[in-house]
Amino acid sequence: MLNPVHLRTLVEVVATGSFAAAARRLGYTSSAVSQQVSAFERAVGTPLFEREAHSIRPSSAALFIAERGAELLAALDGFEDEIAGLVGGRRGRVRLGTFPTASARVVPHAVARLAAERPDAEIQLDEGEPDDLLPQVLAGSLDLALVYAYDLVPRTWPEELTVSPLLDEALLIMVPGNHPANRAQIRVEDLRDERWICSRDGTAGATCAVRLCAAHGFTPRISFRSNDYGLVRGLVRAGVGVAMVPALGFQPTAGVAGRPMRGKPLWRHVFAVHRTANANPLLRDALAALGSACDQVVGEHLTRA
Known part of the structure; x- marks a missing residue:
């Protein structure tokens, strides 16, 4: 398997025309550059430079590898940036489940905020009743779901879930x-x-x-x-x-x-649920966006939990 560090060194040697110049660009010693090039030659199975007393000459294979290698290294750098964005919550995907009345009143505000704060993130929505959504959260096909429970129809929560009250x-x-x-x-x-x-x-x-x-x-x-x-x-x-x-x-x-109704009021309670073990960095932002959206709908008969 080709070593991308050695590939980057080869690209620099071809670009600069010498081991010493490539070493200065990369922050290595000339000896280290020479050793990396030799290791790369062994990996590909052919000499890549004609070595003379005071100069080197790249072979046609070296020129080909350097040209294609520069493209691959650029793609690798971009991939590393995407991974950093994913880990940092700037990129990635968050999958939200919601029930119809929350879809109409709460979710649009939350999605708008999340899209503004994380423009490179992908937001997916699915809709259903709590009994449809909870198995999807447990199975990992949804990251986060809005669900509800009535006072007169209490609900128990699987221990794998973190349950965050949002609205009453x-x-x-x-x-x-x-x-x-x-x-x-x-x-x-x-x-x-x-x-x-x-x-x-x-x-x-x-x-x-x-x-x-x-x-x-x-x-x-x-x-x-x-x-x-x-x-x-x-x-x-x-x-x-x-x-x-x-x-x-x-x-x-x-x-x-x-x-x-007259007498003791009855309530339906809205919760956000996710697997406690879910490490998606966008979860925190999605929960914050849902909380902000709930603040916007609070009013008569609707209170924050």
Whole structure:
């Protein structure tokens, strides 16, 4: 295998025309340069210079190797710079997972900051529910994921993960604006006879809604299911049902009210999770960007964890 140090020495000898001049450029002694050239000749299996008493003459093989070697050394220098950038967090790739409401409200701010601070880094996004994202984080196909957990649907975390709290979202009851239960705080028990709109069966949101209603003495009559809060909002506005939504999923809309429930407030909590052993230097910057993005969405019903 060719030694790149010896190759660099050969390139300098050809460029300067002497061992002594190459030694001065490289900071070696003339003897060291001569030894490196001899070692390189043994590696390639042919003499590369005609040595005379006071001069040397490169062979055609030496000229060819020096020309191509200079290109290779330039590529190697560039590669070393890329590695340094990767280790220092200036380059590389970070793979983020997120759930839909965070995708709409939080992630754009975070990606914009991260792209501005690390313009040479590659940022990849994937979207899914926590049960989809957590296995990808554990498997290493995602570096970092935004996930959530409801008060009434607690979640346990694998010990391999570092879990960073980001946001607390109040759970709101969404009703048509003209609904008789539309007050500053809504009594959940007043909605026992309503049709309910929930997320897909088996999701944490749907489980939370059922447990919430059970705590108020009734089983909700679930007539529609969707994980698209825009559709849920449209159905509520059309007067076909009521819904429980986290604050990130509520957008003020004419004809729709999103109110906190009367009594003890309930929350959905947003976390950033990553493998503790993940050494990606961009993780720190991604977490900082997500924290800054959360600061921008804090407001009524949304607080920093």
